[in-house]
Amino acid sequence: MKLKFLSIVLMMTFGFTYAQDKVKYSDEERDMLKTYFFSEGFNQPATSKVSTVILKDGSEHKGYCKGVVTKKGQIAQIVFKDSITDKKDTYDATQIKEAYLFASGWEKFGKVSQKFSNYGMGRRNSVNKLTSNDQIYFVNQKVSLKNKKDEQEFLMQLINPEFSQIISVYHDPFAKESKGFSIGGAPAIGGGVVKSYYVQKGDKVLWLPKSDFEENYEFLFGDNAEFMKKYPYKSINWDWFSALVLDYTNMSLPKDQE
Template identity: 55%
Template sequence: MKFKALLLALSLSSAFSFAQEKVKYSKEDIKKMETYLFNEGFNIPSPKKISTIIMKDGTINKGYCSKVDSKRGQIYEIAIKDSATKKQITFNAENVSEMYIYPSNAEKIAKVGKYFGNIRNFGTKKLTKNTTAESIHFINQTVSLKNKKDDKEFLMQLINPEFNDIISVYYDPRAKETGGFSVGGSPQLGGGVIKSYYVKKGDKIMWLHKDDFEDNYDFLFGDNAEFVKKYPKKSVEWDYFSFLVSQYTEMTNG
């Protein structure tokens, strides 16, 4: 029995090692994987469009956003001027289930300028995501900011609503970007890759930085052997993260 158990262990180990072998991708594959599929993250709500706040008890409130209080960019309190009574009402994140707000025009204009300021964006991002006319979805999550602070409830922007069945990715307003270079005020070459997000899978939500991506690869994707074989840890890069989440979701859901 011990011998059979040893053979089984060796077999599983060999299979896992095979699945983790490096894969060489074509230029077309890499271009596809570098395409940024997440929605754009926004920080400033429009005071001119009606926001919708849904409480944990199911109550729905609508009004014009008048104030947002945040910690490290994550919202813990929001105030609206009620669209019917015109009275200002303040809501604490711990009482809110989700909300839908619109980004301000000023921020959208600034993001368009930033888009054209980096040549890499032309091939990896859609300009229309910076000028969206749609509302932004925020969801209540209890999280430790940057995995260092005490757990607290915040309203966090979901940026992969089209493929968040298994892994939900939330905007990190304080995220930095990889560096590039420019000459004489010309558009930047390279860089511009967002370095961190808040990521939730199952009951676990964490701040995920690019430096910790490899350490968390197995937690995020390791339960899908087909995915691991096609996109092994040693072959993929942080730059592909949005594609990997999308592809993992598609392959897992079948």
């Protein structure tokens, strides 16, 4: 009987301590944390819009992206048609420093259709992001795909270009998404939370699936004590990742660099 009583006391004490350690956020803070601040990820470049490729030798080429060769969705080669000479060249990712491409109209249409058939989508993918005519920024990056292969160079879409000073986040074309639910054929509610990204901090680039978030939380944010106090791991959710990267950046940069 005493042992049972002690077990109950210990469980209550642990539960009370755990509750104390969790941070409670205001409605305004939770709204911010649930907002998706990353750019939308696209997989199919447009073939009829003038794009820009900048090679490592410093030369800049304007033309049409007529095709790509990919590995695990990441661009390994670009077939590029010069906008003036009509000459076609194939550039390996190892030759390219960065590229400014456009998303395929068909892919945009498909994503907009998905948006309207899935109410909420984890507060992700505003129609403005999906239909924007802005160029998409790709960066040469050396990475081990899914943390399993030897490192290779690819062109990867940077999806936080406005706040990538410390942590750069790249689109994972093979990322899965959480599913919403619907009743009687009505538009689905919820879902649409991206389950993996590629992330760079310092010289380290890794594939970050949701299942590895806790393991890498210290690596990503642990050098900012103020941030860790405000956002301890047990108080946050994976689908807040974009807001966490944004706030970490704002809290870590000198004020004159924000």
